[in-house]
Amino acid sequence: GQQVMQIPQYQHVQEGEDFTTYCNSSTTLSNIQWYKQRPGGHPVFLIQLVKSGEVKKQKRLTFQFGEAKKNSSLHITATQTTDVGTYFCAGSRGSARQLTFGSGTQLTVLP
């Protein structure tokens, strides 16, 4: 079946440093989404990428979808303590409405 791998599993950064998490799929995706889960909370939708090579920005967050639509990344510039949480990518194939989630990257920001 479809697999979505995400690395790293954990990342500790000093406040102000940059952070990147990477997502790779074993199959071509129709779209990829990113979610953030704060400690003790539930996943919250951040963004969806659909087009090959697409880049989207949300303030300090930059999301990319690879040309082959099999990989994606989330980059945070100058991390803040409010960025703490686990970031998940999730992809779907074809017209499927169900998502396959990566294992997540748990970000810790040290003040």
Next chain:
Amino acid sequence: DVKVTQSSRYLVKRTGEKVFLECVQDMDHENMFWYRQDPGLGLRLIYFSYDVKMKEKGDIPEGYSVSREKKERFSLILESASTNQTSMYLCASSRKGANVLTFGAGSRLTVL
């Protein structure tokens, strides 16, 4: 404020008990999903439903069943709970033709 509500935040059950996890959404969404979340494994899809009385198996359906008698309600059933079903269970919904998920707060189940 639209939302997905899970009836129990924390449950403790004994091995062999029947467990019901309830989920209700007020967004008139057609699609509903049950995931379980375990450290290092991310979110794994148990069952999903695209319509009332309809259900489809996800990636890890063994040991679980579901019920969707009304559009807004999707129940997860553990017929005979086992210790390896100790986990966080997340319900989610999405509107017809889309797959952006809105999650509930989660139900943390411990099976002793």
